[in-house]
Amino acid sequence: xxxxxxxxxxxxxxxxxxxxxxxxxxxxxxxxxxxxxxxxxxxxxxxxxxxxxxxxxxxxxxxxxxxxxxxxxxxxxxxxxxxxxxxxxxxxxxxxxxxxxxxxxxxxxxxxxxxxxxxxxxxxxxxxxxxxxxxxxxxxxxxxxxxxxxxxxxxxxxxxxxxxxxxxxxxxxxxxxxxxxxxxxxxxxxxxxxxxxxxxxxxxxxxxxxxxxxxxxxxxxxxxxxxxxxxxxxxxxxxxxxxxxxxxxxxxxxxxxxxxxxxxxxxxxxxxxxxxxxxxxxxxxxxxxxxxxxxxxxxxx
Amino acid sequence: xxxxxxxxxxxxxxxxxxxxxxxxxxxxxxxxxxxxxxxxxxxxxxxxxxxxxxxxxxxxxxxxxxxxxxxxxxxxxxxxxxxxxxxxxxxxxxxxxxxxxxxxxxxxxxxxxxxxxxxxxxxxxxxxxxxxxxxxxxxxxxxxxxxxxxxxxxxxxxxxxxxxxxxxxxxxxxxxxxxxxxxxxxxxxxxxxxxxxxxxxxxxxxxxxxxxxxxxxxxxxxxxxxxxxxxxxxxxxxxxxxxxxxxxxxxxxxxxxxxxxxxxxxxxxxxxxxxxxxxxxxxxxxxxxxxxxxxxxxxxxxxxxxxxxxxxxxxxxxxxxxxxxxxxxxxxxxxxxxxxxxxxxxxxxxxxxxxxxxxxxxxxxxxxxxxxxxxxxxxxxxxxxxxxxxxxxxxxxxxxxxxxxxxxxxxxxxxxxxxxx
Numbered sequence: 001x002x003x004x005x006x007x008x009x010x011x012x013x014x015x016x017x018x019x020x021x022x023x024x025x026x027x028x029x030x031x032x033x034x035x036x037x038x039x040x041x042x043x044x045x046x047x048x049x050x051x052x053x054x055x056x057x058x059x060x061x062x063x064x065x066x067x068x069x070x071x072x073x074x075x076x077x078x079x080x081x082x083x084x085x086x087x088x089x090x091x092x093x094x095x096x097x098x099x100x101x102x103x104x105x106x107x108x109x110x111x112x113x114x115x116x117x118x119x120x121x122x123x124x125x126x127x128x129x130x131x132x133x134x135x136x137x138x139x140x141x142x143x144x145x146x147x148x149x150x151x152x153x154x155x156x157x158x159x160x161x162x163x164x165x166x167x168x169x170x171x172x173x174x175x176x177x178x179x180x181x182x183x184x185x186x187x188x189x190x191x192x193x194x195x196x197x198x199x200x201x202x203x204x205x206x207x208x209x210x211x212x213x214x215x216x217x218x219x220x221x222x223x224x225x226x227x228x229x230x231x232x233x234x235x236x237x238x239x240x241x242x243x244x245x246x247x248x249x250x251x252x253x254x255x256x257x258x259x260x261x262x263x264x265x266x267x268x269x270x271x272x273x274x275x276x277x278x279x280x281x282x283x284x285x286x287x288x289x290x291x292x293x294x295x296x297x298x299x300x301x
Numbered sequence: 302x303x304x305x306x307x308x309x310x311x312x313x314x315x316x317x318x319x320x321x322x323x324x325x326x327x328x329x330x331x332x333x334x335x336x337x338x339x340x341x342x343x344x345x346x347x348x349x350x351x352x353x354x355x356x357x358x359x360x361x362x363x364x365x366x367x368x369x370x371x372x373x374x375x376x377x378x379x380x381x382x383x384x385x386x387x388x389x390x391x392x393x394x395x396x397x398x399x400x401x402x403x404x405x406x407x408x409x410x411x412x413x414x415x416x417x418x419x420x421x422x423x424x425x426x427x428x429x430x431x432x433x434x435x436x437x438x439x440x441x442x443x444x445x446x447x448x449x450x451x452x453x454x455x456x457x458x459x460x461x462x463x464x465x466x467x468x469x470x471x472x473x474x475x476x477x478x479x480x481x482x483x484x485x486x487x488x489x490x491x492x493x494x495x496x497x498x499x500x501x502x503x504x505x506x507x508x509x510x511x512x513x514x515x516x517x518x519x520x521x522x523x524x525x526x527x528x529x530x531x532x533x534x535x536x537x538x539x540x541x542x543x544x545x546x547x548x549x550x551x552x553x554x555x556x557x558x559x560x561x562x563x564x565x566x567x568x569x570x571x572x573x574x575x576x577x578x579x580x581x582x583x584x585x586x587x588x589x590x591x592x593x594x595x596x597x598x599x600x601x602x603x604x605x606x607x608x609x610x611x612x613x614x615x616x617x618x619x620x621x622x623x624x625x626x627x628x629x630x631x632x633x634x635x636x637x638x639x640x641x642x643x644x645x646x647x648x649x650x651x652x653x654x655x656x657x658x659x660x661x662x663x664x665x666x667x668x669x670x671x672x673x674x675x676x677x678x679x680x681x682x683x684x685x686x687x688x689x690x691x692x693x694x695x696x697x698x699x700x701x702x703x704x705x706x707x708x709x710x711x712x713x714x715x716x717x718x719x720x721x722x
Contacts, residue, residue: 050531052528052531052532069535072532081525081528082525083521083525083527083528084524084529087315088311096311097533099303099307100304100307100530100533100534
């Protein structure tokens with residue numbers, strides 16, 4: 001059963017279509033990445049899932065039910081625009097957020113304390129939020145979205161403003177949440193992080209989906225990939241193989257492009273019959289290249 | 302409901318623990334004490350040594366009579382003034398300068414100079430180190446005046462005692478007749494004064510708490526915390542929590558002030574007394590109506606101020622945009638004099654039905670003229686209806702506008718928010 005089912009949602013502001021007919025679904029124990037340039041409609045989509053913005057048309061189902069305010073207690077949300085009460089103590093702020101998700105005061109306090117310890121903020125618990133650095137506030141905010149042990153976690157740009165050490169810390173937490181069976185939806189500009197974290201991705205631009213699906217097939221379908229082989233023997237036959245589209249052959253190194261990605265194993269079978277392989281490497285276009293190519297075609301204003 | 306309570310709790314705790322709130326809450330009672338107890342203490346601490354005053358009487362009319370006319374005594378029984386009548390021996394200038402020297406050396410407290418032609422010029426002079434003690438000045442002036450008038454009367458063939466008897470003041474006692482035949486001793490100044498004080502408190506606190514709601518909404522938008530909160534509560538819950546939380550803050554403040562007032566009244570007699578009249582005379586009923594109208598007025602105005610808070614992005618913008626609301630609160634102050642003079646005039650009765658004015662005007666009418674129950678109920682119904690409408694409107698605007706951070710919304714845009722589903 002999907003945790004989140006979004007079907008054909010659209011939202012316009014005046015003449016501007018912010019989100020146009022977007023559908024996707026999110027499974028338990030998986031990470032779903034929403035990628036796209038600034039102004040593509042990522043945040044609007046997320047806000048509609050959060051019931052903060054009401055879609056003009058389309059349906060959103062959460063945990064198998066129609067989206068409602070009560071279900072929101074089971075979502076952990078990190079908005080793109082971070083915000084905490086600057087004058088409140090860190091621990092009070094977190095307990096407040098916990099209580100807003102119907103946690104008991106003591107439970108919220110204990111959970112918040114253990115999270116603060118885990119993210120290295122224990123000694124800052126009694127400081128005011130405004131006394132913390134940007135990065136620390138970001139971590140407090142992330143704790144706030146995880147505190148009530150939500151089943152669906154929505155993180156809008158979770159890595160912005162974090163140094164590499166903290167980025168890794170948050171990545172680990174996301175993977176841990178995934179392993180414990182939560183569904184995680186994140187939007188990011190950081191394609192590298194998305195490539196490492198996401199099981200499924202959706203790339204949107206101008207409110208449309210330009211790319212959607214499981215990460216690997218998407219990469220293979222939309223990236224151009226080439227195979228580089230180091231060998232000894234006579235590789236002249238490679239050019240004649242039925243699955244090969246183009247081949248560039250040197251005396252102990254060749255590079256080929258296959259007609260179809262599915263044929264990679266068959267291709268290897270053919271090779272090992274005739275030549276001695278030293279190395280075999282598939283070079284794929286990264287998500288980053290795909291992103292730049294797709295987003296770059298129609299630049300946003 | 303739990304979520305609203307969480308928001309109320311946060312709103313209350315964070316405001317009540319703020320320095321500004323604590324200072325204001327404590328400052329007002331300190332001022333109250335300052336205005337009531339300190340003058341009383343000062344009167345009690347009145348010097349218990351007589352003032353020694355030399356009288357240089359060139360006219361020869363005053364000196365002898367002064368001590369007997371001015372026979373006030375201090376609390377310890379000693380006379381308040383000791384007059385040394387000095388008969389000018391040498392040149393007047395010498396006497397004056399020698400007396401001035403005595404004042405400087407603090408041998409005497411002052412001297413009174415009566416010129417030869419005092420009966421014609423009507424002028425006397427008083428020299429002292431401290432001439433700003435208006436009570437002493439007035440006492441001396443009245444004494445000399447009485448002596449001179451008595452002498453003029455005598456020289457015209459009248460008996461001063463008879464004249465005083467004949468020109469005695471008439472005292473007017475005013476009795477207020479209320480509905481139900483209740484009679485109370487009251488007069489203009491006490492009615493006016495207590496009504497005025499309460500109206501002023503209503504006016505100030507409605508503006509103050511309305512503004513603080515408005516500012517806090519803008520702050521939540523500025524530091525972006527609003528989206529985090531809206532991810533778990535409905536906009537109407539957030540607004541209800543904020544309004545109720547701030548309202549409780551206001552009631553807390555009132556409670557502290559009333560408590561201090563009661564303690565002062567019980568310990569130090571009546572709050573403010575001027576010449577024997579208790580100027581702050583009000584009943585428990587007045588207090589209850591006051592709380593009712595504060596709560597109702599607060600709901601109405603905080604809903605209106607929060608609409609402005611949602612539609613604007615900075616404090617300055619909000620101050621400007623909230624001017625019309627503040628002006629609505631000023632209107633009752635403008636008609637306050639009319640209200641006190643004639644609480645049953647058609648203008649006042651008309652205004653007391655207008656929901657924006659009724660919290661102040663109806664309250665004042667109740668205090669001054671006991672309006673008919675039907676009038677009261679009708680005015681309250683209109684007010685409550687408007688409050689419900691305003692809160693609905695505010696919630697609507699709040700839902701649509703709270704995530705707009707870019708620019709200030711204009712009126713057509715707000716109308717669109719209201720119409721949006």
